[in-house]
Amino acid sequence: MGKWPLHPLVYEINTAVWLTSLSRTYGRPISLGGIPQAELERLAELRFDGVWLMGVWQRSAASRTIARAEPALLSEYRRALPDVRPDDIIGSPYAIADYTVDPLFGGDQELAALRQRLRALNLRLVLDFVPNHLARDHAWVGARPEFLVQGTAAELQARPNDYFEAGGRVFAHGRDPNFAPWTDTVQVDYRCAAARRAMTHLLVALSERCDGLRCDMAMLVTADVFCRTWGGRFDPPGADFWPDAIRGIKRAHPGFLMLAEVYWDLEYDLQQQGFDFTYDKRLYDRFQRRDDPEAVRRHLVADIEFQRRLARFVENHDEPRAAAQFGPEGSKAVAALAVTLPGLRLLHQGQLDGFETRWPVQLRRAVPEPTNTDLQAFYQRLLNAVDSAVFHEGSWKLLEARAAWSGNRSCWNAVAHRWVKGEEFVLAVSNLSPDPMQCYVPLELPALSGCTWELRDLLSEARYDREGDGLLHPGLYLDMPAYGRHVFAFA
Structure with missing residues (x-):
């Protein structure tokens, strides 16, 4: 095998x-x-x-x-x-x-x-x-x-839960x-x-x-x-x-x-x-x-x-x-x-x-x-x-989730990361909070530039079209419910 x-x-x-x-x-x-x-x-x-x-x-x-x-x-x-x-x-x-x-x-x-x-x-x-x-x-x-x-007989007497006797010897329990x-x-x-x-x-x-x-x-x-x-x-x-x-x-x-x-x-x-x-x-x-x-x-x-x-x-x-x-x-x-x-x-x-x-x-x-x-x-x-x-074989990177607008700190509740193998890109995001979350996630993949990409959520089959330049800056905009999660495949 x-x-x-x-x-x-x-x-x-x-x-x-x-x-x-x-x-x-x-x-x-x-x-x-x-x-x-x-x-x-x-x-x-x-x-x-x-x-x-x-x-x-x-x-x-x-x-x-x-x-x-x-x-x-x-x-x-x-x-x-x-x-x-x-x-x-x-x-x-x-x-x-x-x-x-x-x-x-x-x-x-x-x-x-x-x-x-x-x-x-x-x-x-x-x-x-x-x-x-x-x-x-x-x-x-x-x-x-x-x-x-x-152990010894004295240890067994002092700590009977730590030791036991067998065959005339005192042994320690695993701990x-x-x-x-x-x-x-x-x-x-x-x-x-x-x-x-x-x-x-x-x-x-x-x-x-x-x-x-x-x-x-x-x-x-x-x-x-x-x-x-x-x-x-x-x-x-x-x-x-x-x-x-x-x-x-x-x-x-x-x-x-x-x-x-x-x-x-x-x-x-x-x-x-x-x-x-x-x-x-x-x-x-x-x-x-x-x-x-x-x-x-x-x-x-x-x-x-x-x-x-x-x-x-x-x-x-x-x-x-x-x-x-x-x-x-x-x-x-x-x-x-x-x-x-x-x-x-x-x-x-x-x-x-x-x-x-x-x-x-x-x-x-x-x-x-x-x-x-x-x-x-x-x-x-x-x-x-x-x-x-x-x-299984791709390269991995942790990404930054940035505030969707000034004063919105909900981005801190998101964890985003991506995998890349050749021309295959996958982005995974989880909102670890019981509250809704909004953020931008810059994808840091220059290969995305100049193209329109279809993002298919592998957890829901939802599909979205996004411009590659926007995915680089300011990043993919996400508005996620409490405990929301996405795994996006790019095509």
Whole structure:
């Protein structure tokens, strides 16, 4: 299969919920090997380059027990699924007992067969890698305790939520230093060179089974962060995990995609350590600050070599649903921007249908929701719009939105940018405000001069004729409603 596009479109699917839903729809048990061809063809028709099957690996019995007993989690389940039953709760997909496909989903051979079916439709497969921790009942607890962070009886007594006892030893739970530990996990000790080699071997083995990996909380295992969290130093000093591990993958599979979930302004650092793409959580956070579209524009002035390696999203399994968080119209404005920016464009199962309930990852069943047909039609047009070489191979530039008249400051609510490939021009504009907006956008394309151009809005099919000289100065005049958005193709 050919290499990934420069700006790929990836669709995250909750494997457990998807298979449960398909089984209900088709009236028979469906595992990975039995997914109807029509369902896979539907993904291909939506123009995705890759499918991230979240949560395929074997879940932990200990995690399942904890997930069925923790009061805070039970409350979260009931909010998302009022009639939740114990058998709906299958444990966290991020407390992995073994990197084999969970028998609940059909096992390794069914995943391999599904990958071939996806490849026949030009769809690449992305899977999870959780570097920081393993399930607390993983085989390494008994077989390789030296690969894991251990504690003392005194630490266990003083901080019983941070540590647990197994086989006469005390182990640390996996953790993000800013939050409580994940009590269904055990922390891998990256200070240990043998542990790093073992995790590298696992990572390279996983790369044989898919076309990309989404690496959970990738910054936690960098030397700087790990040693700030746990103390000590890496053996040998100066060592790190990701650079060597990713080089090992790229030697075997040069076109393999590595996506890092990363926060704390460490995106650039992880790119330098070898990741192809890193989460752009800062952009998402700025979308949430709905009173400051200028913050979004400032974010987009960063160097293009950095920006083209960011993964843009307006929802995923960790965040609220976009339709609920931003409202149906607001979600269109931010999605139209995120999906047309350079970088990896990540969309989420249910987002295209306007679902508003976030699914806890421990559940295998979701409450049925009605499809928002207006949002569904919007996303279909948006995905059709970006299914063009200009959005994958073109050159990108952020544009300035100028005041339509003196004293009109609504132009600050607009974010405009354009793509160019040869003689193909596309302009995308979003009004990120709940108020109407007027502005001029100078297009900065001398090739427009001296001609009349038809501007076709790919999100509405509206058409406008404009003189090229006017598009250069004073620019394209726009009068947009609250949360309005355009993607104009020039002809």
